[in-house]
Amino acid sequence: MLGASIKRLFLDRGSLLTRRRHRHHGAGSGPIQMDIVQKRKALAQFRDKASVTVYDRQSSRKHFAWGPWVAGGQMLMWINFADFYWRYSMDKDEETGELHLSPAWKRACTAGIALVAGLAVGGGVLHYISRSVARMQVIDGGQMVRLETYGISGRSTKTKVVPIAGMFSRDRLYTGEGPQGVTKAKSSQYSIYATRQSNFAYILSRSGSFRDPKAFDILFHRAVVPSKG
Structure with missing residues (x-):
């Protein structure tokens, strides 16, 4: 009698667990299955x-004909900035207050940043066109x-x-x-x-x-x- 009760208890628990698993599986796979069905219908x-x-x-198809001109103009503008910084970038002497040409390394860094900016802007315009x-x-x-x-x-x-x-x-x-x-x-x-x-x-x-x-x-x-x- 006791053995039958224990057996029935375990069977009921197993049945309950099985039902829960089925509900969980159904809840998880339902939307996925629906997506698959919708995609098949869309592809049909x-x-x-x-x-x-x-x-x-x-x-x-010539919609972006202006693109190379804009990219070239940006690059040219920043090249001029780089040239200006290299030629005329000045530092002020703290003792005398006089202006003098900045060290070569400093002018080169500033000019380099301007060149990189020009390449980034111009290249960005061309990249945008190529991905459109x-x-x-x-x-x-x-x-x-x-x-x-x-x-x-x-x-x-x-x-x-x-x-x-x-x-x-x-x-x-x-x-x-x-x-x-x-x-x-x-x-x-x-x-x-x-x-x-x-x-x-x-x-x-x-x-x-x-x-x-x-x-x-x-x-x-x-x-x-x-x-x-």
């Missing part, structure tokens, strides 16, 4: 299609993405093809605001990474044309950023 629109344009900036996307297409039945970005010359574009599975964004595209529902206060840009190993994002303009912003988020938005490992 590209099945059996060679190419589908999901984003187009709808501007001239003119058109984004899903190809190969939803397996790959073709990114058409602007060249640093500002008068051409270049193309890169990456697997769609590795692409992700830390930001949501759909906001519910504006004509397409992608307008975001204080930000006209949407950033997306091509692979988990990417250190720099590609930049899409929110004023461009998006085929389906909600599907865009289903495919690319990640609440937890994938590990690079």
Whole structure:
């Protein structure tokens, strides 16, 4: 009698633990399974299609023709600053109050900082242009993405093809605001990474044309950023 009671007690506890595990497993896998289902549905629109344009900036491919001129102007300006500092940087003598040319090492450091600043500003302009996307297409039945970005010359574009599975964004595209529902206060840009190993994002303009912003988020938005490992 006592043995049967103990056996029943352990069986009940085991059943309770089993139910708890199932509930825990269901709670953890439910959203994940739902994400998988949503992504499969979103990818279904590209099945059996060679190419589908999901984003187009709808501007001239010479949109950034001004870029090299701005970058060159910045570099030239800072080179002139460097030359000025090297030639005319002065120090004041604390005893006599007279001005005299600064030591060579000091002028070289100041001029060097100006040169680095010019390269950083000018290079930053060109880098921004090279990461700006003119058109984004899903190809190969939803397996790959073709990114058409602007060249640093500002008068051409270049193309890169990456697997769609590795692409992700830390930001949501759909906001519910504006004509397409992608307008975001204080930000006209949407950033997306091509692979988990990417250190720099590609930049899409929110004023461009998006085929389906909600599907865009289903495919690319990640609440937890994938590990690079």
